[in-house]
Amino acid sequence: MSTTADPLAALGALPGVADSVDSVRKAVDRVYGHRVMRRRSNEITSEAALRGARGSAALSGADWALEEVRRRTDFSGDGEERTVGAALRLTAEAGQFLSIWRQSPLRVLARLHLVAAADSTEGAGRPRLHGEPVDEPLIELPVPDAGEVAGRLEGLSQLIIAGSEAPALVTAAVVHGELASLRPFGSHNGLVARAAERIVLVGSGLDPKSICPAEAGYAELGRAAYVAALDGYASGRPEGMAAWIAHCGKAVELGVRESTAVCEALQRGAA
Structure with missing residues (x-):
């Protein structure tokens, strides 16, 4: 596939991108090679999901301590509680969409929004219509109109369905960036964008056990x-x-790095 027909591959050729891709691959390979991963990978996956959810919620305005997220069971209260609950639901359920992402990405995005909104928001599970507002903490870019959203979502869908020779990091970054900047839904767009990125990273085979929570990294970067x-x-x-x-x-x-620290703690018997 040429870069003309494969725009994601063209992005992979931008200055510095190959270095980022190589650095990520080496880091991921190191943690997958940790001796704890051979015996306790399910525990690492569970902890990564929790830390990823906490990080994603923090970026959407609910910056809770990890242990508070771990402790709580009821997220039906105020806005921050609902945000944390939505992030936890998304990380828990994103894995079930791996098999249909490449065939029907728009269907998956609709389902992710339903999961995040818990069916409590008008318009849950569908792109916003003309004139409908967007409630999205943090992201202050100009909001594209519904027509532009529909066209760009369709374009993104076609790119995913067609496949690409681009590295997984590039595809994941584009999916995340496009959804976060478009804000196609009336709410929870950042959470959905980061969950979709997670699906790409896992489904591509870069992080098949979902132990590399980029969401935690975004939160740490600020x-x-x-x-x-x-x-x-x-x-x-x-x-x-x-x-x-x-x-x-x-x-x-x-x-x-987060999951490596968890592996080390488990190896020492401290977690």
Whole structure:
């Protein structure tokens, strides 16, 4: 497939992107090679899901301590509680959509929004219509109208269905960036975007056991850095796109560091 017919592969050729891809692959390979992963990978996966949910919720305005997220069981209260609950539901259920993502990505996105909204939001599970507002903490980019959203969602869907020779990091970064900047739903767009990125990273085989929570990495890098990198993606300029992909790569590497620390703790018998 040529880069002309495969625009994601063209992004992979941007300056610095190959270095990010290589660095991520080496980091992921190291944590998968940890001796604890041979015996207790399910525990690492569960902990990564929790840490990823906490990180994603933090980026959407609910910056709770990890142990508070671990302890709580009722998330039906105020806005922050609902945000944390939505993030936990998404990380818990995203894996079931791996088999249909490549065939029907728009169906998966609709389902992810239903999971996040818990069917309590008007318009849950469908892209917003003309004139409908967007409630999205943190992201302050101009909001595309419903017509542009529909067209770009269809374009993204076709890219995913067609497949690409681009590295998984590039595809995941584009899916995340496009959804976060488009904000196709009336709410929970950031949470959905990061869950979709997780599906790409797992389904591509880069992180098949889902132990590298990029969401935790984004939270560690900070909301200001996230917004600045997303602005670069939304600009459409090559340097902005490359910077966004690099930011996503750093987040994955920080997620790897989280899981490596968990592996070390389990090895010492401290967790």
